[in-house]
Amino acid sequence: MDSGKWIRELREERFVKPSDIERVSRSIADAKGNPDFYVSHSTLADIEGGSVPSIHKLFSLAVCLKTSLDELLLVFGIDWEEVTHFAIQPGPGSTQLETTEIRQPGFRFQLNFDRSINSQETSLLGMEPQELAALPPALQKRLNPKRYRYALIGLNDDMMGDLIPPGALVEVDTTQNAVQISDWHTMRERPIYLIWHTQGHSCCWCQLDGRELVLVPFPLSRQTVRRFKTPREASVIGRVVNAWVPFEALPPHSEVH
Template sequence: MLPGLRLRQARELLGLTYRDVERASYELAARRGRPDFILHISRLADIENRGVVPSLHKLYTLAAIYRLNPLEIFGWYDVPIEECFHDGTSFPVPRTHLMAAPTSLRIPMKFDPAFDPRRTEFLSRMVEKWGHFEGVLTNGHSRHIYGYIGMSDRRMMPLLRPGSIVLVDGSVRKIDDGDWTTEHDRPMYFVEVRDGYRCGWFHQEGSRLVMQPHPLSHCLPETWRMPEEAEIVGRVTGVVTRLNGPEHAPYRESPEERGDSSRKVP
């Protein structure tokens, strides 16, 4: 069904006329302080009957007045908002950064009775029913955020590969580097610095924050003054990574991108 027809049906189900919608849009625009929310009768007619695509603000107006989910309207226009996170991760970028969380995640709801969690298996063969968990880990009140390890960021190779996605607990903003026995136990942190972000091992020496790259990365340590030059975003609590193949050749990094910047531990 055409999206304009869907919107027309939604309006008629509520018993609203074109003039009712226009009047309500003026009230919404006054409340929000932006005339972009105003939806004139002629524009509404074009949206319903001529296939005109509403602008972002007018789409919000229609969703608010018609009591619809804006994401549902996006779907009517073939804009898959729920796939934005997954589409974004398919385009590698060179620098490490924070990223928006997925709106939902496909998770197993029911396992095959023969599934034995003690054995290594193909998960796809063991799941009888899949479902979607909305607002995965993050919402307006969650402490978790996501970070992306840039394709030119090789500071923690091979433990943390370029292109990895990390889950960061934003409530842990203090470095604790004392209670670990192996490199897999050593906590990693996501840190904002003047020229971007760093993710990896850190320790503090007085007012200095020091990043210690993985020894096999061949990158040098870096140091910043706290809090003038660096801010701890949070502690890494999860990692999703993909093994590099020939079709995912890493970026050729400059010395600065590899961590060989001028800010080094003496």
């Protein structure tokens, strides 16, 4: 997925309008005393069309989209942790500078479109540190936000029965965001998708019926088949490629920490 499409989908997923970005980025520019932080509607359209923004505008986008600057840099192929790997080695007789620590910026905005995770409902995780803390440590070392997203299956969501039980963590490949029409011989071979719809998110089997996206539950689930108009009412975020499930069944009103 290219950078512009990734940014647009994240913005739409978090219900951030272009006018929100204009308003908030203008307040950042005023607070900083630097108009380079302002992201106009036309500039946003250019960025979502594939242009590369300046570091100032990237900072404003990180604030507006409630994500980290590090995550947005990764979208453009820049991993700040690789800086030390490409450090220039001093030649013979040259002066070697001391290594300095990379500091986190102390400037932060609290926005009115912040969201928190409801453990009872299936939730798509953002890439903020507090949400990434739910991921297994080994997984955190290989994050690729340009391709993979993660979701927590709600404690009240038994859509996929014991295949992907409530409380599970799933890894979603966003490059596989088209419903696959192919032969499968067992239920476990059938592709499972993470779906956004007007009522939230669902992890399930699905199929296209004309212009409707049909959400199909596991046979032993308490859920029913649901239909949404696509793309206005529902869309495929991607295919589930990995899942981490709890060893014990979680009660529906447990708290997830």
